[in-house]
Amino acid sequence: MIKPFAILLAVIAAPLVWTGPLAAQDLGQKPPEAGPIETTEEEGLSGSVSFEGDLEDLGIAIPGFATDRDAPTAANAGGTAALGKALAQVVFNDLRNNGLFKPVGPASLPQPGFGEITAPAWATWTNRSAEMLVGGYVRAGADGRLTVGCYLYDVALQKELARAGWVVPPVDWRRAGHKCADLVYSRLSGESPFFDSRIAYIAETGPKGARIKRLAIMDSDGANHRFITNGRATALTPRYSPDYRKLMYLSYVDKNPRIYVYDIGTGRQTLVAQSANPTFAPRWSPDGRSVLYSMAVGGNTDIYRVPATGGQATRLTNTPGIDIGGSYSPEGRQIVFESDRSGSQQCYLMNADGSGQRRISFGGTRCATPEWSPRGDQIAFTNASTFNIAVMSPSGGSVRTLTGGWQDEAPTWAPNGRVIQFFRTERNSGRAALYQVDLTGKNERRLPTPVDASDPAWGPILP
């Protein structure tokens, strides 16, 4: 017996106050706040899947999401019927663009009716050699918000494998599609979700000798793109806070490179360190309570930790040379960082208090920009001798090179630790673009961005 659609609740983010810009700002556009979405329905039913074989060969039919009545909505000029097709397209694109399964999209499938979402017409789908079926619906509520349901069926078993539902404001309709793609991906692969997430990066325009670099953000699929800074000052190396409420990045807005913490809700922007010295390489701790930054004093760069709310900074490294960056292990106990104390860029581990510093990279090449996987089992880094992206175990072993561009650098992990983004620079022209590759080294693809792009920073699953 299939339950009727559950009544779903959503939490509306309290509108936060947008205060006027402070001095030394270069901010053009306020980014969206990350309003939480609440799910009331339990995760899907368990049970075995009939399909045996490689998941990349698994056929998944994703017809348009159905609607109970074609109602107007702020999310789509064509009403909820057109929105249903667009939602299915988001799910289809997420899976197809990441090389996951063999999805078939709504453009080449019959449109199921509203009643068929909970009671699929099995014959329709068995005839299309689809092993799996994603059924979805969208309804517009009286308050304008949208209720979106997502069901995953095993066609051979004629059985429901998973279901979930969400209530979203119209502006967040794509998030419901990403949540559905995450549900399908997680149920079939056993991995954690990653589609419902955002990326901060640097948008690049202009000639090689005078590039204009702007802080920008987008959803994991490139949608909802926004420029945050106006480009009058060079912006570099952004990082989303784990709760998506703040962005740290480097700006030359006062002519010197310094790390700023930008509070998205209040528009307030503060220096990470009240110092005349240049600061680089901002990083959040996994719990968002601490930040790491690197500061050069008299030309000597070391790594510091300071509470995210401000206060006394603690110096974590103390060697002559460049100690820079830092990426926490998921539970926050250790930090992997980069140092040239041995004479060339290498990767080191230390405890979160700076004790126990030891080198882990011994491959005979330079190790730079180490980033700890959210799963904890791998560290991604830039091979700064060959300029490829590679991964290694936290002890420095099992090195695997994943990319082969002329110059690839700055890996950043998907929230589930299965996919890595980085940026690739072209020889001579200096043009840069964002790329993505999975941990097998397969499914490498360029991410669509409005202009050239570098310094990607992938945030966690949205709250």
Add this chain to the structure above:
Amino acid sequence: MNRRIVTAALLAGTAMLSACKKEPPASLPPDPTPTATSSTSSGADTGAAVLGTQAHFENAVNGQNVIYFDTDKFDIDSADAAALQTQAAYLQQYTQIAITVEGHADERGTREYNLALGERRANSAKNYLIGLGLAENRIATVSHGKERPVALGSSEATWAQNRRAVSVVVN
């Protein structure tokens, strides 16, 4: 104007020294755009440029306001020392001038490391100038990492031109 003669002699001497540099860039970077000369003439012209401008400084030091580094290095070699001595002579003559040393790296490095490396190179130049007797508060530093290359290709020759520290007159 005995002092000017002394300066000229110093400049000539360091120009000879700089000829000994082991691996000079294949070609020098293009001339920077001259700073607009809005101030009134002080009478201390070098060529057509006015004292207090970048053009005046560069003319006086014969283009040796830039020093170059080997890959990943930040040490001051003999050619760098000669250039910095020339800069120091100018700054000792014109005590009202302050400079910023801009440190740069080539594109064959990761972004954040190159920012730190540029800062290290700028400080190498600054510390050498302080060692020659210049006051610390007349010399600021800023790193541009690999963000502002002056040679735009992707060859060893262009990278050699971009691994540099540039002294710029503060207006």
